[in-house]
Amino acid sequence: MIANLGFGVLLVTFFVTLYSLLTAAFSNPKAFARLFRSIPTPRTQRWANDLEKLDTPQRAASMVESARRAMLLTFPLISLAAGLLIYLLVNDHYEVQFVYQVTSRSMPTYLKVTAWWGGQAGSLLFWSWLMSAFASLVTLRKWDRDREFLPWVIFVACFTLAFFIGMTTFYENPFKQFYQTPTGVEAYFLQPANSILFTPQDGNGLNPLLRHPGMIVHPPMLYLGFVSFVIPFAFAIAALITGRTDDRWIRLTRRWALWAWLFLTLGLVLGGRWAYDVLGWGGYWGWDPVEIAAFMPWLTGTAFLHSVMIQEKRGMLKHWNMILVILTYDLVIFGTFLTRSGVLSSVHAFAQSAIGPLFFTYIAITFIASVALVIYRWGELNAEAEMHSLLSREALFLFNNLLFMSILVVCFWGVIYPLTSELFTGAKVTVGPAFYERANGPLFAALLFLMGIAPLSAWGHSTLKTLGRAAWKPTIVAVIVTAALYALYTKNVYALIGFFLVAFVILITLYEYWRGARARQKSKNENIFTAFWNLTGRDRRRYGGYIIHLSMALMAIGILGIELFQIETQGTLELNQRVSLGGYDVEYRDIARFTGPDGREVTRAVLGVYQNGQYLGDLHPRIDYYFDAQQTMTIPGQRATMKDDLYILLVNWEPAAATGATFKIYVNPLVNWLWMGSLLFLLGIFIAAWPDKDPQRVAVRVEKSVRQVSAAD
Amino acid sequence: MKVSTMLNKIRNTKYAVLATILLLFVTLLAFNSVSAQGPEPTDDEVNKIAKKLYCPVCENTPLDVCPTEACRQWREQIREMLIEGKSEQEIIDYFAATYGERASGDPRDKVKAYLIPIVGILLGAGLLVSALRTWRKPKAAEAIIPAKDAGDVHQDEYIARIEAELKKRD
Amino acid sequence: MTETTTPRRAVPLWIQIVIWIFIVGLLAIVALGLSRRQQGTVQPGQKIDDFTLTLYSGYELGGRSEIKLSDLRGKAVVINFWASWCKPCEQEAAELQQAWTEYEPGGEVVFLGVDYVDTETDARVYMKKFGITFANGPDLATSISQYFRIRGVPETYFIDKAGVLRYVQIGPFVKVEDIRAQIEPLLK
Incomplete structure (x- = not known):
């Protein structure tokens, strides 16, 4: 019942978003009239005339207002859908496919909530929710000086939102339920004929990698960064469409860009911290395509933050800033696409999912349209000043x-x-x-x-x-x-x-x-x-x-x-045997295996750490085996100082027992400065x-x- | 062709080596020695090479930290080849030939891998330089004059600037 | 870096053309890559291109240590992708071997085991363990599995006497009858 309601809410949201974007676009018939005027056939000229007649200030104002209100409505709507989804997640409704995929009975409640963004369908809904929140915030500000931007900002924001909501509604719907049909159990939007609801006893459980506190905050931060870069983009496109090509759009979105950059940077750093704490390869950054996908918009975003200053102070680089903000936007979508479509990981996961081509089409359309707009307005974006010195700021x-x-x-x-x-x-x-x-x-x-x-x-x-x-x-x-x-x-x-x-x-x-x-x-x-x-x-x-x-x-x-200075060693130790690395002596003291409260079996080793014969404390590297997900995690034992980190892993492909366990020991110099810096x-x-x-x-x-x-x- | 003959060679030598290892093992047992020193490479030596290899089964995870069975076998393979006295480059070449180029974490065709980014960067640099030149031209003559005395007044100018700002905004 | 040299003028046509070619090229690469991912395995009905399989010594075919698909024209070919590290492969290993001993005397069917991303040492242990006698060899440079676009192991491909793919089995066979059921149509 609740799942059906959620599906209904998503559907309504989708149409509200469509309404908002269409109303915003048509509030300005002049733009379309100009478009038709440029096609020299009698019919298009006639359309252009008709459209120009429609263009009265009152009508335009009321249409924009209507679009604005529709857009504001999307936020409570998506929040409602999200609330329903969380209700389903928390209350073990395993008849819902998404709930089945990302939760299990043994998970604590807070993890059931954060499982919202632990799977494909949910994370797309999460993206939409943030997008809608930001778009609403933007439309709530005072617009008196920038009336002409408003419809186009709404248009771009709703266009993006419509894409994500549409995908959530029609392709990756988190409210799909399992139905038992004569041919087997499958997930459907609506109950098919001759079927009954099928409720599995327990769910698959969240991917253990995503149960770490770092992973709970990392995706929201990254998504916040992604989503808030949509706002500068929306203003840039509005400036291009309206032809108001002074630097007003930059001044209006400067703070948005900074906040976006904050979230994106935090997302990246938290991702690094998470990798360091959970992935068990002794590092924080592996140049994995997924990481790079998030890094690329950061690069263009950082370049943008610097180059807008030139435009503000010197009135130069107007084209370049437009290009940067467009690149950032499309890299944001491209990043989401890379990580979600499986175009990079060949054998696994989403290979057959329909969202790959959809994302691709969306990127192609927005990129081509934006570049075309820049080229169209190129002549109007002229530079005002000249460069005097190669060493000037x-x-x-x-x-x-x-x-x-x-x-x-x-x-x-x-x-x-x-x-x-x-x-x-x-x-x-x-x-x-x-x-x-x-x-x-x-x-x-x-x-x-x-x-x-x-x-x-x-x-x-x-x-x-x-x-x-x-x-x-x-x-x-x-x-x-x-x-x-x-x-x-x-x-x-x-x-x-x-x-x-x-x-x-x-x-x-x-x-x-x-x-x-x-x-x-x-x-x-x-x-x-x-x-x-x-x-x-x-x-x-x-x-x-x-x-x-x-x-x-x-x-x-x-x-x-x-x-440059990381050192590592791997070796099998017997109980009370020692190994030394980078000035540390590590002694294998004990090992224990026990069942944790949240459905995992923990194998935990105790290692004594000495430096120059002085006892510094114990470290507890461990291997967690999650019964529901049938996956293991290797959690390192860490000792961090400003000089270096001692980082010990219990190697999970060798037997770990009192008679002998294999450890991978890293000394990571200075890595703490990275976290201090952040x-x-x-x-x-x-x-x-x-x-x-x-x-x-x-x-x-x-x-x-x-x-x-x-x-x- | 080349690959298969190479493989045969490796295979043949491997048997010889395996036999000698077996022999060695037996003799070691006979002498009741605990550790097999000498030809047996340490985990660190294996990992040093494994770091540079990627197994197609678990994409984007370097071999030295990958827990899958396939990767464990690969590490064993490295160990065997080290015992045979193969160098690091020979081992990487062998893996690239046997399992495809993607086994090597570093693109093997350096020209193809680096040419395009280098061309792209140079193109960007060229565009920047040409843009800078066109911007400089109109006022090039004027620019020289302030530049000359700017050096002497910089220190004071900076302070003056801050003072000016302070006055203006308070 | 893209600031125009002559302000107040539109972008020259040739630059526009270059920009669009660049963008379309970029999009085309991503689109092609994406469509490759979406394709799935080679589909039944397709004629399989020739490939060469180097065979492990002791697992040759008719004394030859290298076999081409084109050499086997006129015979039905069963290509099984497997690996020694693959647990599900073990479920069907005995069944495959049993089917092979049934069809070997007839001489109309050839079984080819393609060992995917595996080390020879472990492969030999595996083949010995399951008493496998049909031709087996490593998938050198993973070129064969790439051609078939396999999504994992085990996968089994049934090719008829004319070299056309007839059936694809994803995952292990449970019963010998299932293997027989796919071979019989190839012999008609």
Whole structure:
């Protein structure tokens, strides 16, 4: 009954979304009239005339309002559908196919709720729900200054939403139920003739990999990031369609883009943390196509965040920003497509699912339409200013964009190469970490370098001399730091280059910060801490950005550490036998096997850890076998310090017993800096993106001051 | 053709080696020795190579951490080949020949794998350079003048800038 | 990087053409890749292209260590994909061998075992364990399984005397009768 209701709600939502997008589109008959006018036949000219007659301001306004209300209605509707689904999940309604697939009786209630996004159908519904929430938020804002954008923003948002809701309703419906028919048990939307409802005793249970706390938050974060990038895209398309090609759309969506970026970055970091804690391969990032699918929109999104500043300050790169936001949007959909359609994993899962071609068609349509729009409006998106110096901030931002695009090219090619190779030569290939690391390594290094010098350069003009003057002190300190590292820590050239760049970025950024605070301290007679505080508050975007740069440098330390200095060993130990690695001595003390409360059998080893003969504590690597899903998980025992992590796995393909168990032991230097960096990142982005009291007025003021002081940031 | 003759060669030598190992094992047992030192490679030596291989059964999971039976067999194969005295490159070549190119985690045809991204990056760089040149031209003459003295005033200019900002916004 | 060099003018036609060719090419690659994934295995009724199977020593066919499908024209061919690490394969191994001993004397049917992603050592242990005597060889470079687009092991393909695929069995056979039932039509 409830499942049928849920199906009905989804169906209604789909039609409401369609209504909203059509009404929004037709509220502006002029656009269509213009389209028909361009086709030189008598009939189309007549249609154009008729359409123009329809175009009255009152009618347009009421239609837009109607579309807006319909769009606002989708959120409570999808929430209702989601509520029904959660009810079914929590109450063990295994006659519902989705519930059967992702839950089981032994799962705790909170996991039954989060199982919502643990399977295909549910996660698409989750996507739609977030999309609808964001679209509603956007339409609730004051629109008086930007009336003409509204219908097209609604149109784009509802177009996206209609696609996802349509797919959830007609192809991947989470409310499908099992029916026993004469030919067997199958899942249907509606009860077929001669059938009775079939209720399995228990469900399959959630994939154990998805039961980790990290995985509970990771997909929502990633999806939030994905979905919030739809908003800047919607505004960009609205700007293109209406022909209002000033940078209004960028100012309106700047904060959305920042929040989107926050969620996407958090999603990626949490994904890394989850991989580190659960996947049991000693790392956080494996250049897996699924990871890259989420990384690619991050790259274009990051490039976008930088290049919009050029448009705001200098009125340049209007085309480029449009292209970036379109790329980001389609990469978001492409990412969802890659992970959901099975185009990359040949043997498994969704290969026969209908959603692959649907996603593909959708990407093709939106991409082609967006590019066509950009080409159509190309001439109107002219640049206003010129570039004066190759070392000016705008020029450096351009190099930054080039680097991000280059990394994107490498990643995209890495994902697509196996496909092309199979098509053209018949040989399947694997593109593993070695390819990405080799190709991206220099690009990342160059990015770090830019991150160091960009804050020093001014808008408009900078020369080697000005840069050198600002940079020489931090550079000397960075060189000293590197020399010290050479003497004390490592002789590895790549590591030294990396650490030099990291030191360079951190020192220059801090130096910049300090100079600003000193200037303020002098002129305003504040003490240095108040000066820091006020300086940040004065230009939050700039100083938030600096903090983000610092956090990226900290993350780079972690990445350098684990990439270049990770050591590992594998060996079979008998009870009380020891093995040593990287200064640690590990003793195999005990092993126990017991049944956990949530339907798993746990094999847990106890290892004593010593350093220089001193006892540091026990570690408990374990293997969890889940009865319902018939899958094992290897959970590492970890001991984290700022210097390194000791990371021990109980190897699950060898027998684990008191007589002997096989362990894989990693020492991962500096990896903790990565997680520290991500916390600092959070702080930075909150500073940069926290809403101003009155964004409209501040925006106007900033605009004025920019015109007056062209060098000011 | 090449592959099959190579395979035959490997097969033949393998039997010889297997026999010697058996012999070795027996002698070791006879001497009541616990650990078989010498030719037996450690897990770490096996993993070092396994890290670079991917089994088609579990895509995108490197061999050294893959728990499936097929992957366990592959690691055993590496171990045997190490005992035979094969080098890392020989082992990777063997896997690529026997199980297809995708067994190697690094694309073997370097030109095909790297050409397109490099061309793409160069193309992007070319576009950027040409765009920068066209933007610079109109004001190139003016740009030189502020650039000359900008160096000397930078320090003060920066502070002046901040002070100007402060005045404006307070 | 895409800023126009001459503002206020539309994109030159040739650049537009280049852009569209690029986009369409990109989409075509993804579409082709996707359609390949959606295809499933080779379908019955299709003529099977020639391929070469290298055979394990001790499991040759008529003394030959390499066999081409085209060499077997005029005979019904049963191609079984398996692997020693595959548990379901063990369920049907004895049945396949039994069917082979039944049909071997007639000389009208050839069984080919294609060993998918396996090591020879383990394959030999497996074949010995189940007393397998029909021709077997490794799927070198996984080219045969790629041609048939197998989705896993075991899978069995029945090819008639003219080289046309007649039946595909996904998963293991449970009874010898089921194997017989698929071979008999090929002999008519």
